[in-house]
Amino acid sequence: MTHPQRDLIAALRSDLTAAGFTVSALSGLWGPDADTALHRNQRVPALRALARLRSTLGRSTATATLAELFVLGLPVAPALLAEALPSLGIQGAAELRLISSVDEHDESVRPVADLRPYSFIDQLGVGSWWIMSDLGELSLGHAVGEDHVLGVGGASLTLSGLMIQRTVDSALDLGTGCGIQAMHAARHARRVVATDISARALDIASLNAELNGFENIEFRLGSLFEPVADETFDQIVSNPPFVITPRAEGVPSYEYRDGGMVGDALVQHVVHHAGEHLAPGGIAQFLGNWEYTHAEAGLDRVQGWLDETTDPVVDVWVIERDVQHIDEYAETWIRDGGTTPASPQFDRLYGAWLNDFEHRGVEQVGFGYVMLRRPDAASPATPSPLRRLEQLHGPLGGSGSGLGAHLSDCLAGHDWQTRRSDAELAASTLVVASDVTVERHYWPGDDDPTAMILRQGGGFGRQTPIDTGLAALVGACDGELTIGAICGALAQLLSVDETALLDELLPRVRALLDDAILLPTAEV
Structure with a gap:
């Protein structure tokens, strides 16, 4: 699908390539320790490294300027940005909503988007892209907005590593966000449909697809399976908005993580309906949370969802990777939105989370992976559908990046x-x-x-x-x-x-x- 700002995006791609704006280049700028600090949302070590570099060179490089602006979220001088983006220019960057509008009197240019390199190794080999998303709380200095479009986070990396990359005709990315899973799927699928309830997310995902040269992704607005009501796919992937959030006044509902349903009902909905959209031989893979109560363990709860489905022939494999106490769960997701611990707002939200869990009798929350598969009519049928629900807590073998190939080997065996x-x-x-x-x-x-x-x-x-x-x-x-x-x-x-x-x-x-x-x- 061609983006309406295709020429501007092509100019941006040219400038990023010429600047050598890559993951390895950024690591070379500020070193592994600063990289690690950035993962903890601390940018001071990276800033100190950039200051030393400028002092040594007597100037700022294009890569350093782009890193300071788009990765660290800090203003830079217009002249430096013009030098770093010679093809796109400052005006072009403003039109792409990468920076705020500027005039000749401005002494600095401020970012309005996060843009950073992303590299990976999957079953098809080494790859590298650039990913645009909204600025995080590190750059904003406050909690993110409810319509925030997240970049590549830990859950994104988990799902992309799980993805089974076999050649298929069609794939669906349910809740695409910045488009990262759609692009991974587009490496092995002839066509990809990417949906999201957020128009802003689709705009950003479309830009990312164009920036990285993907022409086989179609973007559709709508909730869950509504945009593909009568369609089936050979593959479905989803990092759905599975976070369990209190449905209470004053509690932010972030589009990228909160599905607007009570408890784990959104994951239940996906479990119930994903099989309906699988073509023969099709596989669905998604992440999810499920609740533990005093009366029911998490995987027993998921088993109940499976028993309620009207499609008993679909194979199911559920892997629980972790279980969090409700206190830890609440703290994790309140911090994720950018609310500072020990602040009055944090304490108020913490209380709302615990009230919700107590009201519904929830004691713990499980996290894991769900895989569904529709039998292929052309292959010999197995005696009975696969029903595998297991707990695999603790570290993965190796790096965890080859899980998709491993899952494929397990299914084949x-x-x-x-x-x-x-x-x-x-x-x-x-x-x-x-x-x-x-x-x-x-x-x-x-x-x-x-x-x-x-x-x-x-x-x-x-x-x-x-x-x-x-x-x-x-x-x-x-x-x-x-x-x-x-x-x-x-x-x-x-x-x-x-x-x-x-x-x-x-x-x-x-x-x-x-x-x-x-x-x-x-x-x-």
Whole structure:
């Protein structure tokens, strides 16, 4: 979709490229410690580094000027900005709503938008973009507005890392915000529809798409699935406004995070209706919160939502990554809006949050990932839909950036094993995934281990306890011997009944395939 200010955006792209306005360039300007401080919303170390640079060079570079204006949110001299944006110019920057309007008498130019580089590695390789969003509280000096358009935050990075990047015809980004997920999806989807309830968000997302050269994204205004009422997609991704916010007078309702519903009802709505918009073989992935009460655990609550859906054939995988006490949850999201702790406003909002939770009997809030999948009519059907709800708290394996590929491997392993009988599985050959190691623990002086653990280096970093039989089977899975042949040899070695051993180990082999710890030989 072509942006109406295409020529101005092309000029901006040219200037940013010429200035070398990249993530690595910014890190080079102020160093890793200042980078870390910026993530804590502290800009003094970065400012000190820029001052030292100007003192050394006797001038400011284009990259430093752009960084000071758009990343640190501080005014710069018009002459410096004109030098940094020679193609776009000051007037062009004002027309794109990057800076406030200026005249010849102004001694400084102030930003009205955040514009910063963004880099990533996904399943398709290395990428880098520029992302425009609204100024945060660091630049504003006060809490953000309720129509604030957020840039790339922690939840955005989580979802983009989860995204399964298979080639598809169509994708939907539900609640696109600044457009970051739509652009990630556009790397592997022929066309993308991005929706949002905020017209401002769509304007900014459209500019970001144009700035970064995407022409296959269509933007639509509306709430949740309303803009795509009768359509289906091969992929749906969403970082929905899932934050649980009191519906009380005087409590800000931020469009980027608050869906306007009570409690976790918005996530429930997405769970209920996402499957209706999946084409055969389609996958939906989204983030969410769910409440814990004294009477119901969070994943039990999600299971209840699934039981209420009218589409029982859709596969479901829910992973809870964290649980917060209501006190911590309230503090996190009040600070997120830019309200200063210990201020009267903070205390008032804190009280409203806790009153809401107490009124509804909420004690904790869970956070995690939800994946839905509609079976592909062209593929052999599995005996029953996948229903997997699990808690995986704690650190991820590796960097967490390859979760999308890992989830895809897990789904492939699940499909492969569920379509095979025990006899067919026993006749198959498997291999151990390359990131899996065995950890053995011994009592001092003992020859035999007291505990053995399969440790997954990537993915979710699973740690699976195993016994002697399963350890021996996994160790022999080199793609040469069948599972049945391995079990036959083990039965002789351990002096046990071969059939009984096979019956014991096959379900555990299926579980290891579900977790991509074991892989079918054909998948290697």
